[in-house]
Amino acid sequence: MNLTVAEENYIKSIYKLQDGQAVVSTNAIAYDLDTKPASVTDMAKKLKEKKLIDYEKYQGISLTPEGKRIAIQIVRRHRLWECFLVDKLSFSWDEVHEIAEELEHVRSEKLINRLSEFLGNPTTDPHGDPIPDAQGKFSKNKQLVSLDKATARRLEVAGVSDQSSSLLEFLNAKGIKLGTQIDVIERYEFDNSVEIKIRNQSAFTISEQVSKNIMVKIL
Amino acid sequence: MNLTVAEENYIKSIYKLQDGQAVVSTNAIAYDLDTKPASVTDMAKKLKEKKLIDYEKYQGISLTPEGKRIAIQIVRRHRLWECFLVDKLSFSWDEVHEIAEELEHVRSEKLINRLSEFLGNPTTDPHGDPIPDAQGKFSKNKQLVSLDKATARRLEVAGVSDQSSSLLEFLNAKGIKLGTQIDVIERYEFDNSVEIKIRNQSAFTISEQVSKNIMVKIL
């Protein structure tokens, strides 16, 4: 199956948006890929032709098993490159996404498997997202919860669910990174903000919007 | 200047073919890029529009200073990635070209400069070709000569001028790699073949075609 970069981006987007949902809407994909719904319809026909998605007019889009397999390989490539950029080239986690977005389209199984080996076969990327292995299997992770729902006092940052530069920059500025231990000081009901404290720093408050996007492990 | 992958490939090809020549022909570019002369003419108009080449109908093509600057950056990216693949991911030098051909189009100065640093700012790639620095300057190399023209007895392989898989495979099979020391046993005038010997191996003969493409340093 030889896919264009555009086709790979659609597959990846559908995979990301599907997550649980039965189907993904034309509009959602268009928004995610910063394109127009009409373009999504066009591409849907092509991907259906290639048997990578199930698609009936007006009925939404979902990946076929083959489409999902391909999506997972793309995710694998993306996350391994992110590891490389952070671990080997000393990029910070909030600046690797765009570059990995390009590197992920270089298709060579040998390259990716060697890269994985070189990095020590990591199972999570710098954002805490799991990296599927060459067979597409995810190592089952400890259960992660978003910070706004975690009940424990002491938590460890294990990832972020929104990878927009704005959020990553904010976390960077606050000194929150993967593995950072956080103590929850107080939760404010009226706006669901959370006061937290990082070791050796004074406490500060983060909004619900932020806490919803921080994934944590309970310690 | 935002170039497409196709445009970059044309720039790179023109740079490679120009080397000394005043201009490059439409046909030569078409052959090098495995496309048709008509397509080259089409692209020439576009690149002229962008002021990356000098081009007048029927008069051949040459890079402008800006075109050359860009070409050298592409060459830098290509060769650094080749180093990475060989030095870090244990690829052999005859299998890296195609992959580097894709990686070279990922445009991020920061990425390339960090990669260079990570590799120890190498000045030659696994084929012995010089790697320009971030400013586009080549470190002046010891003068290399092709094996068919070298007069000395003892030589060291410093590169190959043709990087086709077929040649690289041949060299690999014969145990000839970068840094290999060669003794010239005999030169046969009638077909310009050369009998050579590698330490601890029995002598064998290589054709003019091969010897022309092996670049050597005199020891």
Next chain:
DNA sequence: AATATTATTTAGATTTGTCTAAATTATATT
């Protein structure tokens, strides 16, 4: 249920990079 709103698709156009076939220009040969 009728109507308004939103989502989706179709139709037709555009851009990029390519092609083939025909026309033109340059170069080589007699």
Next chain:
DNA sequence: AATATAATTTAGACAAATCTAAATAATATT
């Protein structure tokens, strides 16, 4: 110099990926 051959360009077409505007279908609201 005339003619043959080779190189190059033009003209017109195509596929991929996109777009806008209009049409249609699904969903929500009154």
